[in-house]
Amino acid sequence: MLEMTPAMTRLVEGRDGDPFALLGPHDTAEGKVVRAFLPGARAVTVLAADGATLGALSQTHPAGLFVGTVDRAAPYRLRITWPKAESETEDPYAFPPLLGPLDLHLIAEGRHRELGRVLGAHAMKVEGIPGVRFAVWAPNAQRVSVVGDFNGWDGRRHPMRRRIEAGVWEIFIPRLLPGTRYKYELLGPDGATLPLKADPCGGQAEKSPANASVVPDPMPPRLEGLQGPSHSPDAPISIYEVHAGSWMRHEDGRQLSWDELGDRLVPYATGMGFTHLELMPITEHPFDGSWGYQPVGMFAPTSRFGNPDAFRRFVARAHVAGLGIILDWVPAHFPTDPHGLGHFDGTALYEHADPREGFHQDWSTLIYNFGRHEVRGYLIASALHWLREFGCDGLRVDAVASMLYRDYSRKAGEWVPNIHGGRENLEAISFLKELNEAVAEHAPWATVIAEESTAWPGVSKPVSEGGLGFGFKWNMGWMNDTLHYMERDPIHRGFHYDAMTFGLVYAFSERFILPLSHDEVVHGKGSLIAKMPGDRWQRFANLRAYYGFMWGHPGKKLLFMGCEIAQDREWNHDAAIDWPALEDPMHLGVQRLVRDLNRVMATTPALHRRDADPGGFGWVIGDDRANSVYAFFRYGTSADPMALVVCNLTPVPRISYRVGVPRAGRWIERINTDAAEYGGSGLGNGGAVMTEPVPAHGHAQSVLLTIPPLATLMLLPEGG
Template identity: 55%
Template sequence: MTKLPAEAYAIIEGKHSDPFRYLGLHSEDGHSVVRALIPEASNVEAIGEQGETAPLQRIHDAGLFAGALPNGSKRYQLRARFGENVVDLDDPYRFPPVLSDFDLYLLGEGTHRRIYDKLGAHPMTLDGVDGVAFVVLAPNAKGVSVVGDFNFWNARRHPMRVRGVGYWELFVPRARAGDRYKFDITGSDGRRLPLKSDPVAFAAEVRPSTASIVVDESRIPRPRPAPSGINAVEAPISIYEVHLGSWRRKNGNEWLSYRDLAEQLPAYAKDMGFTHLELLPVSEHPFDGSWGYQPTGLYAPTSRFGTPEDFSVLVDACHREGLGVWLDWVPGHFPDDPHGLGYFDGTALYEHAHPMQGRHLDWGTLIYNYGRTEVVNFLVSNALFWLDRYSVDGLRVDAVASMLYLDYSRPAGEWIPNRHGGRENLEAIEFLRRFNIELFGHFPEATTAAEESTAWPQVSRPVEYGGLGFGFKWNMGWMHDTLKYIGKDPIYRKHHHGDVLFGLHYAFSENFILPLSHDEVVHGKRSILGRMPGDEWQRFANLRAYYSFMFGHPGKKLLFMGCEFGQEREWNHDHSLDWHLLAQHRHSGIQNLIRDLNWLYRSVPALHQMDCSQAGFEWVITHDSGGNVFAWLRKGFDARARCLVVVNFSPNVYHNYRVRVPFAGKWREALNSDSAHYGGSNVGNVGEVHTLEGNIPELSLTIPPLAAIFLVPES
């Protein structure tokens, strides 16, 4: 055989950065030469534009062929024989580049906001031939090949070329939607890595398989938009947090599909009065027990429940029912599974190289390197992707505190300070600010929410004023303090009165969401009902009082699935919620209460318009620690938009309890959590009460035990 140049051996060994320089059509010494790499082929011919053929000579046993093109043709095909089969092929190395120079410029400076239009796998037609364009970032790789169903997973068939600052690309003729694929990468040290899934894949196999799947995005229906203004700070926002795999199951213990969920979940949430659904991460993830919080495919809705088209149908069904859809989003860390992002091109590409920066000690996961342009571009584009392609209305960002602090959950001496010697992760701060600027700039009707568990200032304040730019922040302090209070026997609550009062000292420092989330009903914490003290009647009364307190308190609301009917046991992601409990009145009563609280919250402007403003709240009773009674006024924009909330956290009934109010006349008892409809004892004010005579308007109330009442002035 002919002695070959070094670059031919580099291609054969999968270590050539630009196989187009050698493969395909070339002019040499005034002649047209075609070189093709087709392993397993016994012989290969070139087919000219007029159908004429010319044999190509095998020049290496690895399947390298070369020869003259018939009659100087510029366009050609290849005809290869595999045993008894003869196949006509289009040569991948005769097609033009996939990425434009402008794409490369934007990718290089990290401002390509729609990398999902270019990276990943995209079915397209080039030069009249159907196929799929593959693009992947691997700047430190010595060679990259795409392998999949279209080439029998043979890494020698389709070596890619690198362009720009490390983007490898190749158009593969006749590959198509539905094909499975991965990338075969040779690191800078010459070692081949485990096959890698596509970081920008739009679908993946169901675990435990890990291949990416080519998706024809033109077939994904665009969901209709949600109602305008649904995310506004002055709007009622009551969120139903859902894990799709365990909300409800069928046929014993089988997952509902996205389409099953589209038929059931939005209608249920609407009937219950919720305004939004928040879905635990739907991004592809290998381990069910991570609940999606350790994703390997940020651009792919998990295939556990169906296809991307099916997921789009679910979002559309939610919008059809008037519900907003938020997704939990995880830009803080990722698992180190061999097929994933870790050590992607043989180096720490997405993560920090130093373990004191690049690995979470608590979770055993890898931390994104926010100081790297390509990584920030990857994450910001992913945030925009969900809003663009699937019309999602908001992103709740998981574990923000772990991103903000370099010493998060690290012992002394096991973290690296920032350039000023401090503990703040300056690159993560800049990433979060850019994320919010880009998201609100491109999708002003959308919003973001931060799960941030520390006292970091101005999380939900604009970037231009020094904030992080989020739309909302979870109020973790409120959740901890009030759950601690309500979990105590009422006889001891007078000693912990401040647990309820303290939250109002900072309640308007951020745009807060009050969360009773999945994290509060797992890992031995018990269900929310399971935390309630007392006998059976008291436990359910405590729960009704606590939920009523939450809906009367300033701040948007979030409730995890199952809490709305008093799930008794802890949440288990491997099983359905205990819907059978609704056959018992005490559980259906809790569900009735949540439904009515939601609709009251939505219909009474005073309960939502100034959720995040000091002007929307006024304490009326704070001093009655002995009686465990609290009362306050909620205010709306209109001068008479008022709601009096009175909560009794004791098992005592109080008669002739005096409470001052701003207006004389009749006050309607809009909701009483002690109603028999909810499982209570029906103590109350018979629907209305009039102010007493005198100069200062005052009500004489009957306050039911372990209950809350809501009163609004009649016009």
């Protein structure tokens, strides 16, 4: 038996961090030597490509180390005799390094924008041989191996080549196929074996609760040309927020697949007049109850609804229907699950080591280290992956406020100030700017939306002008103020009149989206209809009036699924929307109203074209506290007819209520939320009113309106 060297001992003990220095073909004084480590094998023969025998390897260690000389240098494969079978395959340790110097340089700089095509597992041919290339970033590990069903999950079998320039480990394993399950086994810097890790850049994963990574089918060419509708500040945007697992289900409780969602969700959303779907996070995540907001697979669509190509088909079907796809995307934090990113190589690699910076107390999650180049590059490459590889139209960045402030949800002494002694997270700010600049450069069709709940200035201002560079920002203040107002008994609303007007003080400081999101209908908050005061009729009327006010208000619109049918119960991620409620005319009426509000907004430039421009709005009545009446104009360009929005937020009808208008003639009632088809009383103005030469509110003309109880009217001048 051959005398064992220290390197051989480390190899058979699973401690060798440089396996290619020992395994595979090597020139020695005795000639060309081939070494293979195959625990459990009985015999190994080296074959040429034509099947000729080049040599036999002798077992030099009982753990499975085989060594022998070959007749000549030539491409070869190994014939391996196992106790109950025989196999033939090329030697993984006979292949050269695969990642080029430019790739490694860009990875180390954190500027590789196609990380999903470089790291992770990729089925490909190398030197004409099919197999899978694996690559993973783990700079502080002593050894990294790929493990899976193909090697009995034995970390000694396929230790990887270390590319020290970037802290990346790689290996090509021939003859593996897409669908192969795998993880990484790592030894930390102290030599301890870590829990098996899923692939941070893996493109596919097992279906939860299993958590291995899966080799995906080769990524097809990028989707080019076919995209969703415009999301420019002057475009009509109405977003339907959806949790894919609970929008609709089969009768037996099974979730719909991506193809089934394409069959049902896409036509439903377009039929309702929505312009975009916003999907709650579909990045792979271990816990259903996190709704996807604690992801472990930032490059992998969750396997709950099908494989990655099925998701691509879903996006394409949405685009064919004229529907844009926005994804909730979570770069703020990640879960502590052992197979995830936490302490990935035995060190705080993706997260901060100091829990005052690296641990989120509210969610018991880990916070990314935005000051590390490779971590920033990883996240930005993830964002671009969804936009470029799957063709999505935008990302909604979750929990931006938690990223911007070092003391977010922390008491004194529980956080670390920045280098200037302040509370601003300078590294996160820099990351967000870099993210938005990268999207503008590499996916210029896409938008990035901030869910930011504070008054941080310039969120949607360009980076070049000192802003963060987002396309839009959720208007959380508007949502809170107006919902609290609508929850009040109408008899008290006069004392809180300003809650509905205050949003106009800052409405044009950002490019805003008005959100009625999932956050408002969970955790005991009840449904939107349940928040409304009064008897059943009044609750529905309140909700319809509120929707009318929202669609008339400056800002793009977002509505969570189920809210469009006034679902009675709060959202449950384990159950579908209460679709049978539509058998009730009151619920059906709310659905019809939302559909018509979307259609009127889309076809009325004044209701969308100047959402972010103070010149697109003008108060007519913003001080009638006694009657809780509001009236305002929306303006488009000079060629667009204006729109008049009037709200009566008491249960008392206002008869012959005079409102000044700048244009004489007939005004058409485009929306009356009290219409009988919406479940209302049918009170209104017969579809139109004529002006009178009676001055009011600074205008020479005025109209006498019948404003129904708890209702919103939208009127346009006849003829444009």
